[in-house]
Amino acid sequence: MFHRVLQRSWLKLMRPPAELAVERQRTYQVFMQIYLFAILAHISFVPVIHWLDSSLLQLVNSLCIVTNLVAILLHRRHHFTLALLLKVLANISLITLGGMLMGQHTGFEYYFFIVLFEILISEMRRHIKLLLVLSLLALSLISVNWLYGRMGIWPHGGDALKVLHSLNLACAGTLFTCIILQMHFITERTELRFRTDASHDSLTGVFNRRAIFTQAEALWQRGIDFSLLLLDADHFKSINDTHGHSAGDQVLRHLARLLDKTLRDSDCIGRVGGEEFLVLLPRTCTREAQSGALRLRHRLAEQPCRLDALTLPVTLSMGLAQSHEVTTLRDLVELADRRLYLAKSSGRDQLVIEGGEEVAAYAGGSAAVRVAGD
Incomplete structure (x- = not known):
């Protein structure tokens, strides 16, 4: 019973609005899944941040969960750019703050690449994409070289640092892989639908x-x-x-x-x-x-x-x-x-x-x- 309810909810979330242009439905589904993956990632890091004993990081992580939920609502109402910008802003805040509180080599910098990829595959105007990408690259360089460690240093020893670095690397890699795979699957389904629509009679379903x-x-x-x-x-x-x-x-x-x-x-x-x-x-x-x-x-x-x-x-x-x-x-x-x-x-x-x-x-x-x- 629970499985069916979960499946229906998933399909409802993934279903693009009927009034949305066909060529934009693929991007709609990709970003809806990105927001859901991000929520799961932030939830999975709750015990990790609790172990780090940082109430400030825990607060920002919770805000990221809320921001992604808001982004889903905005996305469903066709406010695509605003939804993505809110998510990006929240993620960058967590990435930067994590490095500033915990110091260098913690692996928080890997998430810059996830945010960069999300911007590049979005449907924002080209000049806005370029501006955001350059700003993000500049912020990542500034963070890694000057900001990380400004508000604290790693307090848990070398082995614990390796564990956190490995966790961040694994999580960033998993997120990146999930996004790529979902883009591939959704693209395949979209192209199949385009080919079917182009070659089949819409009334009877046989060849046109x-x-x-x-x-x-x-x-x-x-x-x-x-x-x-x-x-x-x-x-x-x-x-x-x-x-x-x-x-x-x-x-x-x-x-x-x-x-x-x-x-x-x-x-x-x-x-x-x-x-x-x-x-x-x-x-x-x-x-x-x-x-x-x-x-x-x-x-x-x-x-x-x-x-x-x-x-x-x-x-x-x-x-x-x-x-x-x-x-x-x-x-x-x-x-x-x-x-x-x-x-x-x-x-x-x-x-x-x-x-x-x-x-x-x-x-x-x-x-x-x-x-x-x-």
């Missing part, structure tokens, strides 16, 4: 027109024999006119799901028009392609689209062509399209697998071989 023709071109260039099936939902306009476009959308989604379930994993499905789909069947002869098309017709007849109490039966007109029948990919698509036209002009709800070789056949169905599939 450009992507399915890219797949067809790849098969053609590699010299792989394949079948190309064009199919069209019969009388689809009447569904939109009678039941509304939302019902038509549900029909298209239902058809795409049935196509995906009926065909093989190696087959490719794309939506190339309003209610028109193109299917690529690699290494498939006419008989096998015909069998798959008729299987789809039967499954659609057995599983019509249902919307609550409403059932919307849909039939398909289909045109099938083989890659070996023509000399160019364009001719192949046009041949399948002519056969689809023959299927529609000859009464619909049928598959045409021959005919249409001549443009003249486009106007009639006398040369076609029709397969009703019943």
